Amino acid sequence: MYILTFHSTMKNNEIPLLPENYYHIYNHANGSDNLFLTSENYRYFLQRYHTFISPIADTFAYCLMPNHIHFLIRIKSEPDLQKTYQCKTQSREILLEEDIPKYLSRVFASLFSSYSQAFNIQQGRKGSLFMPNFKRKLVETEAYFTQLVYYIHVNPVHHGFVKDLSAWDYSSYHAFLSRKHSNLQRDEVLNWFGNVDSFKAFHEGISLGGKLDFD
Numbered sequence: 001m002y003i004l005t006f007h008s009t010m011k012n013n014e015i016p017l018l019p020e021n022y023y024h025i026y027n028h029a030n031g032s033d034n035l036f037l038t039s040e041n042y043r044y045f046l047q048r049y050h051t052f053i054s055p056i057a058d059t060f061a062y063c064l065m066p067n068h069i070h071f072l073i074r075i076k077s078e079p080d081l082q083k084t085y086q087c088k089t090q091s092r093e094i095l096l097e098e099d100i101p102k103y104l105s106r107v108f109a110s111l112f113s114s115y116s117q118a119f120n121i122q123q124g125r126k127g128s129l130f131m132p133n134f135k136r137k138l139v140e141t142e143a144y145f146t147q148l149v150y151y152i153h154v155n156p157v158h159h160g161f162v163k164d165l166s167a168w169d170y171s172s173y174h175a176f177l178s179r180k181h182s183n184l185q186r187d188e189v190l191n192w193f194g195n196v197d198s199f200k201a202f203h204e205g206i207s208l209g210g211k212l213d214f215d
Contacts, residue, residue: 015136016101019078022060022139024148027112028068028131035119035129036066042170045069045115050183052111055084056104058185060145061152063171065161070152072139074185075104108134149189150203165203173203 017023029035036042042064049071053059057073075081078100085095085103095103116129139145156168165173175182176190176199193199 015138017075017104017136018101019075019081022072022074022145024137024139024152025071025073025108025134026069026136027134029066030128030131032067033129034066035069036064036170037123039169041119041122044118048111048115048118052107052114054183055088056081056107059172059183060185060189061149061172062184063152063155063168065156065159065170070155072145072148072152146192146202153203 015023036045045064049062053073055076057075059071059073061070061072063070076084078097081100081103082094086092112130112134119129120126139148153171153173154165156162156171157165162168165171172182172184175184176186177196190196190199193202
């Protein structure tokens with residue numbers, strides 16, 4: 001894994017997004033609002049996510065809950081980002097190295113804005129839907145990567161939405177147990193755990209006897 005060094009006093013919404021680094025991306029609804037009210041809302045958000053984020057990042061795990069979201073991603077390489085940027089702008093202009101973090105943050109902001117606009121129209125509401133300045137944490141160790149995959153999948157249990165993580169339909173957990181096409185880095189994650197049986201056993205083992213502490 002690529003490791004990024006940054007100032008320890010940086011807030012979680014200030015950590016720069018850089019090529020080939022792994023991040024825990026998360027955001028929350030504004031106030032007491034919910035982000036998703038119907039199954040179609042969840043589906044539409046994932047559609048928008050794929051459109052905006054797949055060109056700039058690989059996704060290893062995700063979970064959507066009524067009022068907040070979690071993703072484990074790896075930003076693509078700089079050459080890939082340059083190709084995506086040039087394709088989008090239809091020019092030969094390149095991103096300066098110092099502009100890449102701002103560009104990547106704008107892509108995520110565009111995702112949240114795009115979904116919010118559609119949600120507001122559907123619900124007849126106005127105003128911001130997401131908290132401003134989405135948060136991110138650098139995944140600095142292999143142990144954190146492993147635990148984060150589990151943490152993201154078990155989040156609905158942690159927050160009391162379901163009693164069993166397999167009962168929640170809006171996470172990537174089911175995709176790892178399926179052979180259907182997926183936009184996730186499924187093979188990479190399963191190989192990381194060993195195989196699909198080891199992946200499942202890891203989740204079930206910690207669910208029964210372990211405890212992880214995250215923000």
